[in-house]
Amino acid sequence: MKLSKLFIVALAVVLVPAAAFAQTQITGEVTDNTGGVLPGVTIEAASPLLIEGSRVAVTDGTGRYTIIGLTAGTYTVTMTLPGFSTFVAEGVEVPANFTQTQNGSMSVGGIEETVTVSGESPVVDVQSAARTEVMTRDVIDSLPTPRNTQSIGYLAQGVRLTRPDVGGAQMMEQVRMSSNGANARHTTMQVDGMMVNSQMADGLIMNYNNQALSQEMAISTSGSPAEVQAGGLRLNMIPKDGGNNLSGTVYIGFTLNNSWQSDNFTQKMKDLGLSSNQAVNNIHDLNPAIGGPIVRDRLWFFTSVRAISVDEIFPGAFQPVLKSTATQAQINDYFNRGSKVTCESGLTGCVSDHPAIASVSPAIAEQHVRSALLRLTGQVTQRNKVSAYLDRIFKWKKREFTATREPIRASGHRDPAQANYHTAQLKWTSTVSSRSLLEVGYSQVYERLLIRNQDNSPIATGGPGLQLRHDTPSNLRTCINTPCYWDAGYDQTTPWFSEATVVDLSTGRQTRNYWGDIWITPSDRFVPSASFAYVTGSHNFKMGMQYSFGNDGDTRNRNGHINVRPYNGFPVEGSSEDRHGVDINNYPVSWNTYVRRDMGIYAQDTWTVDRLTLNVGMRMDRFESLSNTYRTGPSLNAGRYIGARAAPEFEQGPFWTDYSPRVSVVYDLFGDARTALKFSVNKFMRPYASGHAERYSPYRERSDRRDWFDCAMNPAILTAGSAGNPTDCGTAAQLAGLPASASHYMSTNYDGIVQDHEVGLVNNTAVFQATSLAQSGVSPDPALQREYNWEYSASIQHEIAPRVSMTVAYYRRVFGDIEQRSNRALTTCNPNAASAGSQCGSWMPFNVSFDDPAGRLSYLSGIGSGVTLYPGQLMAFNQDVATRGLVDNYDVTSDLNANYYNGLEFSMQARLPNGGTIFGGWTMHQTIQDTCGLQSNPNGVSQEDIIRDDEDILRGGIFCDQSAIGIPFRNDFKLFGAYPLPGDFEFSGSIQAYSGAERELRWSVPSSYYPGGQRTGGSSIQLFEPGTNFLDYWTQVDIAIRRIFRFGGYETSAQLDVYNLMNAATVVDEIDSYGSSFGRPTRLLQGRILRTAFQIKW
Secondary structure (H helix, E strand, O other): OOHHHHHHHHHHHHOOOOOOOOOOEEEEEEEEOOOOEOOOOEEEEEOOOOOOOEEEEEOOOOOEEEEOOOOOEEEEEEEEOOOEOEEEEEEEEEOOOOEEEOOEEEOEOOOOOEEEEEOOOOOOOOOOOOEEEEEEHHHHHHOOOOOOHHHHHOOOOOEEEOOOOOOOOOOOOOOOEEEOOEOHHHOEEEEOOEEOOOOHHHHOOOOOOOHHHEEEEEEEEEOOOOOOOOOOOEEEEEEOOOOOOOEEEEEEEEEOOHHHEOOOOOHHHHHHOOOOOOEEEEEEEEEEEEEEEEEOOOEEEEEEEEEEEEEEEEEEEEEEEEOOOOOHHHHHHHHHOOOOOOOOOOOOOOHHHOOOEEEEEEEEEEEEEEEEEEEEEEEEEOOEEEEEEEEEEEEEEEEEOOOOEOOOOOOEEEOOOOOEEEEEEEEEEEEEEOOEEEEEEEEEEEEEEEEEEOOOOOHHHOOOOOOOOOOOOOOOOOOOOOOOOOOOOOOOOOHHHHOOEEEOOOOOOEEOOOOOOEEEEEEEEEEEEEEEEEEOOOEEEEEEEEEEEEEEEEEEOOHHHEEEEOOOOOOOOOOOOOOOEEEEEOOOEEEEEEEEEEEEEEEEEEEEEOOEEEEEEEEEEEEEEEEEOOOOOOEEOOOOOOOOEEOOOEEEEEEEEEEEEEEEEEEEOOOOOOEEEEEEEEEEEOOOOOHHHHHHOOOOOOEEEEEEOOOOEOHHHHHOOOOOOHHHEOOOOOOOOOOOOHHHHHOOOOOOOOOHHHEOOOOOOOOOOOOOEOOOOEEEOOOOOOOEEEEEEEEEEEEEEOOEEEEEEEEEEEEEOOEEEEEOOOOOOOHHHOOOOOOEOOEEEEEEOOOOOOOHHHHHHHOOOOOOOOOOOEEEEEEOHHHOOOOOEEEEEOOOOEEEEEEEEEEEEEEOOOOOEEEEEEEEEEEEEEOOOOOOOOOOEEEEOOOOOOOEEEEOHHHOOHHHOOOOOEEEEEEEEEEEEHHHEEEEEEEEEEOOOEOOOEEEOOHHHOHHHOOOOOOEEEOOOOOOOEOOOEEEEEEEEEEEEEEOOEEEEEEEEEEOOOOOOOEEEEOOEOOOOOOOEEEEOOOOEEEEEEEEEO
C-alpha cells in the first residue's frame, strides 16, 4: 500500500469512535439539592503529586465532567459555581488506570460558603470493562515479594509465571507471564503508559527495571484499550516524579548464604534421578533512591541505583576436584559424558565414583545486575509539562548453565562491557484546555549482548582447564552432501573438530557446549507515540498513534559447525542403537531483521448516559520488515557443510494491515458506583518485532539432523534413501578405492569426534545445497495473515462493604488465522484418516505398541510416580524413501488449527480501615489446542506451549483434535494480604497454588519397531494423550513480619521474609523424552528461603 493511501486509511480510522481505555481520571455528575443537573460548574482536582498543582474541568449540559491525565494518588476535588456554595471532597483516592467517580451536590449560597465531605472512595470502576488491579508502593513494600517485574505481575488474578520465583531466586532469568489464555508473547510492558518491550524475541526479552522508580503498578489482564495492540497481560509502571520536598528511600535485602535456605531434597527426588536439589547461594538487593526539587514548582528530579545479585545452584550440577593421578583420557571422559556421572539414574554411582574425580561441590552460577536511572520532570509553562528518564543496566554472568548443561566446559560467560541495556523515555504533556489533553512521547529500548566462552583458567578455580575457543581451520573443506571421503592429509581430529558441542538426545545432557562468540546485533526498539484526548463530560474521546521500528539479529560461528547428538551416550562398537545423530549447521551465519514500520493508529470514545457507559473503538495496525546480514555485508563465507552464499538485503513479506474493533458496555446497576455489570468484545493482534522476518531469513542459523554412528560410513549408502543404522559402518573392503586407505578412515572409529566420512545422508536439501544464494528452506504464503484473537468477557463487580469489592468474571479467548506449516515437496497426510499399511500421502502409516523397552515407566511406577499411557495401539508414520531430503516448507493461514481458552474467575479486594489490605481469588481455566493443520509431519510437530511459551510440546499427530478429547479444567488460587499489628509491627503473607504444567512423553521410535526394520528418518511420537498427565500442583506459602520505627521525618523498618514456608518440594519441569532419564527433574521449587530487609524512608 502506498504511503498516501495508508494515510487516507489511517485518517478514516481516526475519525471513527473507539474502545474502552484505561486512564487515571476522575469523573462524576454535579446536581443541586433538588437533583437537577448543574452545567458550568468548575471542578478542580488538586494534589502535591502534580507538578502543576491541579487540573481543572467544567461540567457540560448534562452536569457531567471528567478530569483526565492525572497522576495516581490522593486528591482534593473542589466544585464551584456562582450562586452556589462550594463543594469540597477530600481524600479522593485515584489508583492508576482507574476512573474514580466523585459526584457532588451543591446548595444555593455564596462561593465563600464551603461544604466539605470526606469518606471512602468507591472501589468499583463503573466506566471501564478492563480488568485492572493496582499495586501501590506501600503494598509492594509490605508483601514478601522479590521486588522484580514478575513478582509484581503475579499479584494479579489470572496471571501465571512460566516458572516459580521463590524469594527472588529467578531474578536473573527471563521468567515470563501469561494471562487468561494469552501467553507471554501477548504481554505489554509499559512505563508511564509507553511501551518498553524489547525488539528481541518479539518483545519477550524484558529489561531489568529498577523497582524504586514505580510508585504504583497497574496490572491489566483483560479488556485492554485500543491504544494497545496485544490482548494479554499489560503491566504499566507508574513512575515517581520527585516533588517539591526532598524525599528518598534506601532498601537493603539479602539472603546471606546457603545456610539461610532449607533443604527440601526428598527421597522421591533422589529416586527420580537427582543427586542434589535446586538452591541459591546468596541473594542481595541494594536499592537507594532520592527525589526532590531542582527548582520548586518547575523542575523535579528522581534518581536511583540498584545492585542485585543471585548465585544459583542447579539440580545435579557439580564442580569437580580432579585426582592428581587422573589421566587426560579419564578427564576427557568425564567432560564428554557431561553430568551423566552424577547419579541421574537414581540408583548407584555418584560423581566421586568416576576415576578422574576426587570430590565434588555444587556448581554455582554467579550473576549480578547493576543499574542507575535518572528521571526529570519539568513544568515548562502552566499548561505544558516535560518528563524524561534513562535507566542504564549492566549484566554479568560468570558461568551460564542449567540443570542439563555441564557447568565447567559447557557454560557461557557475559561481561558487563558487552552485556548492557538501557531504557529511555521522553514525554511532553500539554493541557490544551480544561477539556483537552495532548501527549507526545518517545520510548527506546537498547540491548547489547555477547555470550563468550569461559576464559582459560584451572578447573580448580571454576574454569574449563583448557582453551575453549578455536579458530576455524584455514584449510577447511566444504562437504555439502555427506559422507565425504577426504585424502589422508586432511586432519579432522584437531581441537576445532574434536571440541564440538554435545547434546544427548535421550538425557538432554549438554557438554562441550562451546557457544562460540554469539554476538547479538544491536537490538534496538524505538517507539514514538502521540495522543489527543477531548472530554465533554458525557464523552471522553481519544485518538493517537504509535510507530515502532528497530532491528535485531545474531552472528554465530561454533567449533566444528555441528552439534553432536548421541543417544544415551556416545556410539560404541557392536551396539545396535540407531538413534545417534549430528546436527549439521550452516555456519558461519550473521542475520539481522529490521522492522521498518509497526504502526498503530487508534481512536476511542467513552460515552456515559445516566448509568450506562458505552466504550467503542477501532485500531489499525500496519507491519513491514526486511532482512539483511548487518555485520558481514552482502555475502556469507563458506563453512564446513555449506558453500559461500550471496546475502542481499530484501523485504520480508507479507506486509500486514489489520483492523481491531473494541467494544464494551458497563452498567452502574444501582446508580451508586458500587455495582457494575460489564461486557466486552475485543479483537487483538499477535505482536511481532524481529520474529517475523527472522524465521524466514536465509541468513540465520539452520540445521539438518543426519545419522552418525562414530564410524566410517559405507559409501554404498549414497545410493540408498532410508535412514542409517550401525550396520552402515563400512568394512575395509567397502572402504577400498577411496582417496585414502580404509585403515585411515577406520582409525578414528568410536573416538567421539565427528568426521565428514562418518556423517549420513543430507535430510534438508533446501538449505544445504550447492547454490550461490543463501536459502532458508521455509517461506510464507503471500496471502499469509497475521494471527489474531477475540476476547469475550462478562463480569459483575460489587462493593460489598466500604473499600471491599468482589468480582465474578468469565473469559473466553478464541485465536484465529493460526499459521500452518506444510512441506510442499511432500503430499500431506491426515493422521486421523490414515490406516496402517495404506499409503497416506508421502507417508506409510504403521501400528506400534510401546512396551517400555528401557524399563523406565516400570521403574517410575514402582516408586509411586506412574503415568497414564494411551490405552490402545499408537500409529506412527514412515516417510516414503523416495522423498527423503525434500524440503520446501511453506507457511499458510490454517483453517484447521484453533486455540480456545475458557476461564472463570472469582476474586476480591479489600482495603481495611486500619491500613491493611487483602486480595486474591480463584481461577478455573481450560486451554484447547486443535492442531490438525500441522501436516508437515503426521507424527507430530514441536509447537510452542500455549501456556509455557518457553517450552515446546509435541502437537499434531493422532491427538491433534483436542476438542474431541475433553481437556479438563485446571484450578489456580492465590491470596495476598498485609495487616498492621500493635507496637508498629506488620504481618503479611501470600498463598499461591498453581496447577502443574502438562506433561509429555516423546518416544523416538527405534528402527526395530518399523516394518522391515527400515525407517526413512528419525520420528518422535507422543505417548500421552493431551489432558491426561500433569505435573503436581505447586503451592507456595510466603510470610513476612515487619517492625516500623518512626523518628522525626524518617521511617525505618526491619523485615524478615520467609519464602516457601512449608518447604514444599515440587517438580516444576522434567526431561520429557523417553529413555533412562525420562521424568528426571530439571527444575524444582526452591526450598524455604529466609531473607531479611531494611528500609529507610524520608
